[in-house]
Amino acid sequence: MAKAADRMSAENGKTYKIAVIAGDGIGTEVVPEGVRVLEGAGRRFSFQFAWHNFDWSCATYLSTGRMMPADGLDQLRAFDAIFLGAVGHPRVPDHISLWGLLIPIRRAFRQYVNLRPVRLFPGVESPLKGYPPRTEFYRQHLAELARAMSDGARVRAYHAWSLLDNFEWDNGYTQRFGLTYVDFATQQRTIKDSGYWYGRVAAANRLNV
Numbered sequence: 001m002a003k004a005a006d007r008m009s010a011e012n013g014k015t016y017k018i019a020v021i022a023g024d025g026i027g028t029e030v031v032p033e034g035v036r037v038l039e040g041a042g043r044r045f046s047f048q049f050a051w052h053n054f055d056w057s058c059a060t061y062l063s064t065g066r067m068m069p070a071d072g073l074d075q076l077r078a079f080d081a082i083f084l085g086a087v088g089h090p091r092v093p094d095h096i097s098l099w100g101l102l103i104p105i106r107r108a109f110r111q112y113v114n115l116r117p118v119r120l121f122p123g124v125e126s127p128l129k130g131y132p133p134r135t136e137f138y139r140q141h142l143a144e145l146a147r148a149m150s151d152g153a154r155v156r157a158y159h160a161w162s163l164l165d166n167f168e169w170d171n172g173y174t175q176r177f178g179l180t181y182v183d184f185a186t187q188q189r190t191i192k193d194s195g196y197w198y199g200r201v202a203a204a205n206r207l208n209v
Contacts (some may be wrong), residue, residue, distance in 0.1 A: 015048040019079040021101075024057045027085020034083065052079070058089030058097055067100030073108045082109070134179070134194035142207055160198055164189070 018038075022031040035051065042048055054075075056068040067087075069075070076082060082105065087097045105111065138160065149155050165178035179195035182188070191199075201207060 017079045019082045020053045021084045023085040023087040031085040058092040
């Protein structure tokens with residue numbers, strides 16, 4: 001926090017232009033509260049915000065046939081940042097909200113995913129403690145595979161996707177799905193814990209390893 005405070009103090013008096021896209025559902029509830037938090041930080045460290053709200057959402061799609069205007073990306077280029085809430089509606093297929101709003105924004109401005117906290121701090125308990133999400137992901141898939149085989153499915157092989165961190169069509173190199181970590185700069189490979197677990201499963205030909 002000290003370093004963050006130092007950076008904020010260095011920006012005293014600056015005004016940040018923020019594009020606000022609350023979106024749908026819970027987004028319309030949490031974004032205004034997020035704005036309140038940021039305004040509080042601005043008062044504490046003497047910087048300001050100029051907010052501009054865009055009503056781009058699935059509700060907009062249902063009434064206009066578009067998630068955002070044709071020049072939506074050009075409108076967003078004038079801002080320092082985009083504050084986007086949540087997008088989705090039972091009456092709008094996911095591929096429409098994704099390709100009509102979220103993915104164009106992420107690709108045009110080279111944005112990363114909204115990654116939830118994954119770092120454990122000394123003395124701070126977290127629901128993530130001791131939870132291996134990639135291992136559990138494969139465990140669940142292999143368990144369903146075993147169930148299908150017991151029901152008579154003729155399965156001859158299963159290949160993990162993906163063995164290495166690599167290019168993914170929707171997200172480029174911004175997400176890491178592999179069982180092996182790849183340093184893209186040096187191409188050095190490091191097997192992850194999930195990779196060692198997968199190896200033990202393959203060697204034993206059973207899940208309980």
